[in-house]
Amino acid sequence: MTEMDSRAQQVxxxxxxxxxxxxxxxxLTPTSAAAAEAVGCTVGEIAKSILLLVGKQxxxxxxxxxxxxxxxxxxxxxxxxxxxTLPDPNxxxxxxxxxPGAVSPFLLPKExxxxxxxxxxxxxxxxxxxxxxxxxxxxxxxxxxxxxGARVVDVSGIQEATE
Numbered sequence: 001m002t003e004m005d006s007r008a009q010q011v012x013x014x015x016x017x018x019x020x021x022x023x024x025x026x027x028l029t030p031t032s033a034a035a036a037e038a039v040g041c042t043v044g045e046i047a048k049s050i051l052l053l054v055g056k057q058x059x060x061x062x063x064x065x066x067x068x069x070x071x072x073x074x075x076x077x078x079x080x081x082x083x084x085t086l087p088d089p090n091x092x093x094x095x096x097x098x099x100p101g102a103v104s105p106f107l108l109p110k111e112x113x114x115x116x117x118x119x120x121x122x123x124x125x126x127x128x129x130x131x132x133x134x135x136x137x138x139x140x141x142x143x144x145x146x147x148x149g150a151r152v153v154d155v156s157g158i159q160e161a162t163e
Contacts, residue, residue, distance in 0.1 A: 007097050007098070007107075007131060008102075008130075008131035008132045008135070009131075010107060010131070011104050011106050011107050011130055011131030012024075012130055012131055012135070014106060014107055014147075015106065015130055015137050015147070018147055020137050020138070020139060020143075021137070021138075022130040022135055022136070022137045023038075023039065023130075023135060023136050023137070023138075024130075024132070024134060024135045025038045025134045025135065025136075026134070027134065028101070028133050028134050029101075029129075029133060029134050029135070029136065030100070030101025030102070030133045031101070032046040032048050032065030032066070033065075035048075035065070035127065035129070035136055036065060038134075038136070039127050039136050039138075041125075041127060042065075042066070043065040043066045044064045044065055044066040044067075044119075044122065044123065045064075045065070045123045045125065045126050045127055046064070046065030046126070046127050046128075046136075047062050047063070047064070047065070047105070047120055047126040047127060047128035047139075047144060048062070048063060048064070048065050048128075049061070049062050049096075049103040049104060049105050049128060049129060050062075050063070050069065050086075050103070051086075051087055051091070051092045051095055051096055051103060052069065052074065052084055052085070052086065052087075053082075053084070053085045053086075053087050053091075054074060054075060054078055054080035054081070054082055054083075054084050055080060055081060055082020055083065056082070057078075057080050057082075058087065058091070058095040058112060059074070059078055059080070059112070059113045059114075059115060060095075060096065060103070060105065060108060060112055060113065060114045060115065061074065061115050061117060061155055062105045062114065062115070062116045062117065062120070062128065062144070062148065062150060063117035063119055063120065063155065063156050064117065064119040064120050064122070064123075064126075064156065064158070066119075067117065067119045067156035067157075067158055068156065069084075069117075069155050069156060070155060070156060070157055071083075071084040073153075073154060073155045073156070073157060074115075074155045077115060077153035077154065077155055078113060078115065078153075095109070095112060096108060096109075096112065097109070098129075098131070099133070101133040102129055102131065102132050102133035103129060104128060104129045104130060104131045105128050105129075105144065105147075105148040105150060106128075106130075106131070106147060106148055108148075113151070114148055114149060114150040114151065115150060115151055115152075115153045115155060116141075116144065116145055116148065116150035116151065116152050116153070117152075117153060117154065117155050117156050117158075118152060118153070118154045118156075118158070119154075119156045119158040120141050120144070121141045122158070123141070124140065125138045125139065125140060126138070126139060126140075126141060126144060127139075128144060128148075
């Protein structure tokens with residue numbers, strides 16, 4: 001058993017203990033489009049987890065699969081300064097414990113800030129990765145917020161429609 005296998009098992013046990021069934025697929029789902037096809041939902045309903053560096057500070061952003069993170073909004077939300085960049089794959093593993101394509105918003109290191117983008121509020125159910133690059137779990141926005149310990153922010157510029 002590899003370290004990642006153990007980590008994925010921990011995440012899936014955590015989700016199942018919280019009352020949520022995890023879907024494990026026979027094909028890889030490392031992109032929002034591949035995940036949406038496997039789940040049978042729209043790309044927007046995929047909750048993609050992206051590690052970004054603001055300056056040298058890592059932050060994890062969970063946003064809708066059909067959005068892009070806007071650097072200015074991320075810096076404003078995080079209170080950090082510096083260029084926003086994507087880290088290399090080794091840095092992703094070091095900071096999150098997951099390889100790129102499998103980054104899950106659950107059971108992350110406590111020192112890693114996690115931001116949940118408001119763009120996901122558009123959907124009744126959203127699907128983040130469950131510890132592997134071939135898994136997902138269906139949750140409400142509120143439940144994802146509770147289980148991830150994230151902070152709600154606007155980093156994509158897409159707000160929930162107000163009534």
